[in-house]
Amino acid sequence: MELELYGADEKFCCKLDQEDALLGSYPVDNGCRIHVIDHSGARLGEYEDVSKVEKYRISQEAYDQRQDSVRSFLKRSKLGRYNEEEQAQREAETTQRLREEQEQASAIPVGSRCEVRVPGQPPRRGTVMYVGLTDFKPGHWIGVRYDEPLGKNDGSVNGKHYFECPAKYGAFVKPSVVTVGDFPEEDYGLDEM
CATH class of the missing domain: 3.10.20.90 (Phosphatidylinositol 3-kinase Catalytic Subunit; Chain A, domain 1)
Incomplete structure (x- = not known):
């Protein structure tokens, strides 16, 4: 140096x-x-390729035999995924949440006007364009075409089109934050200028 x-x-x-x-x-x-x-x-870039570095390897069977490992501690203490009661309770909660989401989503018809109220964000108005399951995340989602360019996409996520709208006008939200009703487009009086 x-x-x-x-x-x-x-x-x-x-x-x-x-x-x-x-x-x-x-x-x-x-x-x-x-x-x-x-x-x-x-x-x-001499030190960037970590594939050249020799690493310690142990088979799954040998690791399972060890008594001083994190996995054996978790099994002995019945913590995390090794606690069957907690796993069953977590699965039941997930199933219940998905059922509630499905009920909420089924009450939201495609084409209806809505208001989206996400905590920490101002309310946004738009039209429901999609209701159902998606490939990008589990659960039921509502595709909304906002009246203003306040969205994140154009109705597509990861190359898959769910609905059509201009860029930055589309968003996917959970059914719990969508209220369907008579929500006309807001007129801010900007047309008079």
């Missing part, structure tokens, strides 16, 4: 090549900069 000192006018002053010298022993003023030249090979 080499260190070079440049003045405030970006002109080369000197090399900082004395290992035991303090920075104050060089002609350093306000606005000076120290330029570092790295010859170690790190910039060439």
